[in-house]
Amino acid sequence: MSRITTIGFDADDTLWENERFFRNSEAHLADLLADHLPVAATTERLYQIEARNLAVYGYGIKGFTLSMIETALEVTGGRADPALIARILQIGRDMLAHPVDTLPDAGQVLEMLAGRYRLVLITKGDLFDQERKLAASGLGDHFDAVEIVADKRPDTYARIFTRHGDGPERAAMVGNSLKSDVLPAIAAGGWGVFVPHALTWSHEHAEEPEPGAERFARIDRLADLPPLIGAIG
Structure with missing residues (x-):
């Protein structure tokens, strides 16, 4: 047998x-937050928040998008404007629609x-x-x-x-x-x-x-x- x-x-x-789309989105987020934190530091902050949120959101783009929003709020001291949040939400939508x-x-x-x-x-x-x-x-x-x-x-x-x-x-x-x-x-x-x-x-x-x-x-x-x-x- x-x-x-x-x-x-x-x-x-x-x-x-799959992963390259997440990396591209990470880079996009870092660019959006470049006035508040260096790129490498933003990426590390996002990773820490993702790891913390896995038990709550699980794996996937939707949880990743929520973690990007949380990162933006932390990096800006809670002062992220609605336009920034809207751009992050669009990053998530683009990922979900990618071929x-x-x-x-x-x-x-x-x-x-x-x-x-x-x-x-x-x-x-x-x-x-x-x-x-x-x-x-x-x-x-x-x-x-x-x-x-x-x-x-x-x-x-x-x-x-x-x-x-x-x-x-x-x-x-x-x-x-x-x-x-x-x-x-x-x-x-x-x-x-x-x-x-x-x-x-x-x-x-x-x-x-x-x-x-x-x-x-x-x-x-x-x-x-x-x-x-x-x-x-």
């Missing part, structure tokens, strides 16, 4: 671009694996926005199931891979985040396949397991995934 029967895929920065740019090889790899394995999209963030991006990507038909979750922990993967597969022991999770996609999947008993992206949110940084670590693999591009899965068995 095949060792792997189910493959989970992260979405943002694994199948389509989806799929990453190289995403469609081809999913097509190669579909039918041979159960494919599950496992992504965290705002339900409406993630559903919009999946529909716009044209990749939805390749998946046997879609799970949009509040966070990604070992019990998240254990539950999803049991519901949609043969348990985490016979599943692999593929993604660009060591913290959210790889390490918790391994902790749940599955395989974690790390596909680095040029841009990764600092909140998602984690130490990479040592080469040869059990149930861990790193590939440089998605096109390397099918032979890796085949080699695992």
Whole structure:
């Protein structure tokens, strides 16, 4: 019997671009607040506020927009004028309306694996926005199931891979985040396949397991995934 029967895929920065839009918005906010604080300091303040708000707003553009507004209020000492708030809200709307740019090889790899394995999209963030991006990507038909979750922990993967597969022991999770996609999947008993992206949110940084670590693999591009899965068995 095949060792792997189910493959989970992260979405943002694994199948389509995401982080670069956040970076562009961070830069835009820093420009708007340049008279009050240096760019680097504004970016750091935004990161601190985002981290503080994750437990309240969760992941996604809407929570990010609220954190940008809060940053503006803090940086200006509560004196941010309505025009500034309106511009920040427009930044958030522009992000929510941005076209989806799929990453190289995403469609081809999913097509190669579909039918041979159960494919599950496992992504965290705002339900409406993630559903919009999946529909716009044209990749939805390749998946046997879609799970949009509040966070990604070992019990998240254990539950999803049991519901949609043969348990985490016979599943692999593929993604660009060591913290959210790889390490918790391994902790749940599955395989974690790390596909680095040029841009990764600092909140998602984690130490990479040592080469040869059990149930861990790193590939440089998605096109390397099918032979890796085949080699695992």
